[in-house]
Amino acid sequence: xxxxxxxxxxxxxxxxxxxxxxxxxxxxxxxxxxxxxxxxxxxxxxxxxxxxxxxxxxxxxxxxxxxxxxxxxxxxxxxxxxxxxxxxxxxxxxxxxxxxxxxxxxxxxxxxxxxxxxxxxxxxxxxxxxxxxxxxxxxxxxxxxxxxxxxxxxxxxxxxxxxxxxxxxxxxxxxxxxxxxxxxxxxxxxxxxxxxxxxxxxxxxxxxxxxxxxxxxxxxxxxxxxxxxxxxxxxxxxxxxxxxxxxxxxxxxxxxxxxxxxxxxxxxxxxxxxxxxxxxxxxxxxxxxxxxxxxxxxxxxxxxxxxxxxxxxxxxxxxxxxxxxxxxxxxxxxxxxxxxxxxxxxxxxxxxxxxxxxxxxxxxxxxxxxxxxxxxxxxxx
Amino acid sequence: xxxxxxxxxxxxxxxxxxxxxxxxxxxxxxxxxxxxxxxxxxxxxxxxxxxxxxxxxxxxxxxxxxxxxxxxxxxxxxxxxxxxxxxxxxxxxxxxxxxxxxxxxxxxxxxxxxxxxxxxxxxxxxxxxxxxxxxxxxxxxxxxxxxxxxxxxxxxxxxxxxxxxxxxxxxxxxxxxxxxxxxxxxxxxxxxxxxxxxxxxxxxxxxxxxxxxxxxxxxxxxxxxxxxxxxxxxxxxxxxxxxxxxxxxxxxxxxxxxxxxxxxxxxxxxxxxxxxxxxxxxxxxxxxxxxxxxxxxxxxxxxxxxxxxxxxxxxxxxxxxxxxxxxxxxxxxxxxxxxxxxxxxxxxxxxxxxxxxxxxxxxxxxxxxxxxxxxxxxxxxxxxxxxxxxxxxxxxxxxxxxxxxxxxxxxxxxxxxxxxxxxxxxxxxxxxxxxxxxxxxxxxxxxxxxxxxxxxxxxxx
Numbered sequence: 001x002x003x004x005x006x007x008x009x010x011x012x013x014x015x016x017x018x019x020x021x022x023x024x025x026x027x028x029x030x031x032x033x034x035x036x037x038x039x040x041x042x043x044x045x046x047x048x049x050x051x052x053x054x055x056x057x058x059x060x061x062x063x064x065x066x067x068x069x070x071x072x073x074x075x076x077x078x079x080x081x082x083x084x085x086x087x088x089x090x091x092x093x094x095x096x097x098x099x100x101x102x103x104x105x106x107x108x109x110x111x112x113x114x115x116x117x118x119x120x121x122x123x124x125x126x127x128x129x130x131x132x133x134x135x136x137x138x139x140x141x142x143x144x145x146x147x148x149x150x151x152x153x154x155x156x157x158x159x160x161x162x163x164x165x166x167x168x169x170x171x172x173x174x175x176x177x178x179x180x181x182x183x184x185x186x187x188x189x190x191x192x193x194x195x196x197x198x199x200x201x202x203x204x205x206x207x208x209x210x211x212x213x214x215x216x217x218x219x220x221x222x223x224x225x226x227x228x229x230x231x232x233x234x235x236x237x238x239x240x241x242x243x244x245x246x247x248x249x250x251x252x253x254x255x256x257x258x259x260x261x262x263x264x265x266x267x268x269x270x271x272x273x274x275x276x277x278x279x280x281x282x283x284x285x286x287x288x289x290x291x292x293x294x295x296x297x298x299x300x301x302x303x304x305x306x307x308x309x310x311x312x313x314x315x316x317x318x319x320x321x322x323x324x325x326x327x328x329x330x331x332x333x334x335x336x337x338x339x340x341x342x343x344x345x346x347x348x349x350x351x352x353x354x355x356x357x358x359x360x361x362x363x364x365x366x367x368x369x370x371x372x373x374x375x376x377x378x379x380x381x
Numbered sequence: 382x383x384x385x386x387x388x389x390x391x392x393x394x395x396x397x398x399x400x401x402x403x404x405x406x407x408x409x410x411x412x413x414x415x416x417x418x419x420x421x422x423x424x425x426x427x428x429x430x431x432x433x434x435x436x437x438x439x440x441x442x443x444x445x446x447x448x449x450x451x452x453x454x455x456x457x458x459x460x461x462x463x464x465x466x467x468x469x470x471x472x473x474x475x476x477x478x479x480x481x482x483x484x485x486x487x488x489x490x491x492x493x494x495x496x497x498x499x500x501x502x503x504x505x506x507x508x509x510x511x512x513x514x515x516x517x518x519x520x521x522x523x524x525x526x527x528x529x530x531x532x533x534x535x536x537x538x539x540x541x542x543x544x545x546x547x548x549x550x551x552x553x554x555x556x557x558x559x560x561x562x563x564x565x566x567x568x569x570x571x572x573x574x575x576x577x578x579x580x581x582x583x584x585x586x587x588x589x590x591x592x593x594x595x596x597x598x599x600x601x602x603x604x605x606x607x608x609x610x611x612x613x614x615x616x617x618x619x620x621x622x623x624x625x626x627x628x629x630x631x632x633x634x635x636x637x638x639x640x641x642x643x644x645x646x647x648x649x650x651x652x653x654x655x656x657x658x659x660x661x662x663x664x665x666x667x668x669x670x671x672x673x674x675x676x677x678x679x680x681x682x683x684x685x686x687x688x689x690x691x692x693x694x695x696x697x698x699x700x701x702x703x704x705x706x707x708x709x710x711x712x713x714x715x716x717x718x719x720x721x722x723x724x725x726x727x728x729x730x731x732x733x734x735x736x737x738x739x740x741x742x743x744x745x746x747x748x749x750x751x752x753x754x755x756x757x758x759x760x761x762x763x764x765x766x767x768x769x770x771x772x773x774x775x776x777x778x779x780x781x782x783x784x785x786x787x788x789x790x791x792x793x794x795x796x797x798x799x800x801x802x803x804x805x806x807x808x809x810x811x812x813x814x815x816x817x818x819x820x821x822x823x824x825x826x827x828x829x830x831x832x833x834x835x836x837x838x839x840x841x842x
Contacts, residue, residue, distance in 0.1 A: 041764070108581070109591045111766050124592070151756040152777030165777045167756075175789065178828060182785050182835050185819045189837045191724075191776060199778035242763050243509065247578040248551045295574030296554045301581070333597065 225271025477518020
């Protein structure tokens with residue numbers, strides 16, 4: 001580790017024509033930070049933030065109604081008991097839930113739903129780049145560093161702007177002499193050259209960040225925070241969270257998942273320290289799940305779901321929902337929570353407010369699939 | 382010369398140390414159809430799916446018991462008691478993953494082995510469910526391998542009836558509300574019912590493909606038709622335990638009545654109904670298109686040439702889904718031989734690397750650990766869609782860095798190999814000047830080998 005750090009410090013790898021200038025780690029003029037957490041697999045919003053005040057809820061959910069110790073947020077909604085630390089953020093006015101929300105996608109395929117959520121397009125696969133990548137281009141200095149906490153770049157971060165990725169490993173370090181030769185071998189390869197440059201720089205940065213190997217949910221939050229602090233820290237980070245597809249035996253599995261999310265978010269906040277005041281965290285999933293419990297103690301793919309805005313800039317302590325109700329005639333196609341708030345209106349409004357962007361321009365760039373008017377008043381000014 | 386490199390790397394699993402490149406690449410590929418061994422001795426020595434279902438049941442029962450004891454007693458055990466019983470299944474997984482790798486390292490039919498991996502990924506089960514942990518290997522060995530050179534319809538039926546798939550996608554517990562048991566349960570106020578997970582993935586992933594025109598009603602109707610496709614040997618209730626561990630059609634949970642899928646009526650009774658629907662889906666034009674597109678992407682590049690898709694699609698339709706006919710069309714088409722390179726997945730790269738240095742056997746833990754670190758643990762794609770087959774999912778900065786680290790480790794571990802000779806043998810007529818120069822200028826034989834394993838040629842196929 002020391003080896004590579006000194007190697008970078010004395011410029012051996014960064015000198016000469018080997019590395020393009022865009023690879024320099026820039027300190028963005030914005031102090032604002034964004035963390036986008038994607039819950040892959042369609043997290044159940046109706047269990048995460050249960051509409052316990054809806055008269056139809058208990059009957060639809062049957063065996064899944066398990067809100068012992070749940071935290072009542074208001075007359076309608078009860079937060080899952082596994083989200084205790086998030087509840088205290090809510091009470092501190094830093095967490096805003098948006099319920100009965102959805103992207104423009106209306107079918108029930110995970111992979112298509114995630115594609116629409118990440119690209120910001122109107123239809124699956126109608127564009128190749130992601131809204132987080134396009135956001136980089138909107139920021140005052142386009143060198144704002146973006147990073148994915150995964151071995152590869154997820155769709156939301158793909159696009160023309162340069163981004164990096166990092167995931168912890170327990171492989172032993174390779175020798176610096178060998179790494180330099182690999183760098184030279186890749187110099188003329190357009191694809192490998194860029195990837196290699198990014199990797200070397202991100203590794204160097206991570207090696208400065210202490211001993212945490214990023215395993216486990218809290219460690220992932222801590223790692224994300226460590227990669228976002230300091231003048232060279234990333235400003236935009238995407239965290240991938242898997243395992244939300246609960247077709248069977250949902251109760252225990254979802255409690256575990258939510259417990260992990262809670263720990264990750266808390267560790268992120270602690271790790272960011274004072275920078276939390278400039279941070280917006282968005283947690284979203286591709287769609288919701290069926291309103292009724294299915295035949296196997298789980299729920300199937302649905303439509304309307306839940307999103308969360310969290311952080312020091314969020315005007316929180318409330319649930320935003322034009323609640324459609326869960327009565328039989330209120331359900332979307334007779335089975336799902338009906339989406340009433342377009343998720344893209346929420347995201348466009350929050351991102352514009354957080355980064356001080358013109359809301360209309362932000363909306364049309366980030367979500368060319370259409371948003372309607374970006375929602376105002378989500379961020380403290 | 383260059384065609385030999387394409388045959389070895391793109392169609393095959395990479396060249397093996399000490400083996401001359403095939404002089405007649407197309408013939409070499411076609412002859413593999415007769416050389417492929419579906420059930421070699423190493424597989425027959427492993428526990429089969431009935432044995433694994435039994436192991437799972439025992440583990441589950443032991444877990445419940447251990448949990449009860451732990452709750453009753455005061456002393457804290459050193460490891461979570463509820464996880465201890467699953468060790469045997471973890472070991473079975475490690476064994477099966479090792480057999481899979483060793484078969485791929487030594488096979489006389491690397492093209493067909495690649496196709497086995499392709500279909501196992503097309504019909505993916507993922508070990509992040511405990512029940513899939515032991516069964517994932519048996520799924521590939523029992524449902525995929527024996528059918529990889531048969532009809533797509535037979536492959537499909539073998540897959541959808543395998544306990545691994547039935548349990549992974551929750552089908553085994555799906556109960557027709559109007560079935561005998563569904564009615565009894567409802568009278569007792571204990572309604573269990575339909576789970577449409579498998580039915581949706583059959584339409585979306587296994588056959589027609591997403592956005593190919595089926596509706597939510599088609600999903601629900603297929604789910605109803607498939608009720609009863611279950612796994613015996615697991616349930617507590619004697620009535621639901623069936624004749625023994627393994628696939629079992631349980632008539633007492635089958636939803637009676639006629640079904641309508643994609644506009645066609647199916648009046649069959651019992652198991653025959655689901656089978657008739659699957660037979661139709663297997664030869665549906667949308668299925669032909671979907672399979673052709675995936676094969677073309679795997680062999681013809683991330684953006685598959687439309688001309689290649691059309692050829693494969695027509696071969697599929699013309700032959701009623703006869704897979705060797707489709708593969709033959711693939712080999713005879715010019716597109717895969719001249720197409721842009723594919724970025725190797727971690728699995729592909731690991732196999733190519735180990736074959737290059739002549740590894741014949743690998744301890745299971747090393748295999749599992751390396752593939753974990755490289756981002757593609759065996760049989761763990763994390764979703765029924767399987768692993769993605771395009772570069773953006775694999776060509777990440779950190780992913781590349783890890784491969785380079787692993788390359789150095791592997792090169793340090795094997796004996797002396799002249800990387801310059803090996804390189805010409807692995808990539809006949811296709812070695813780039815920068816790689817040749819890097820190998821010639823390396824400071825040691827081990828470093829030259831590490832550079833070869835990390836070279837741009839090695840990263841792609």
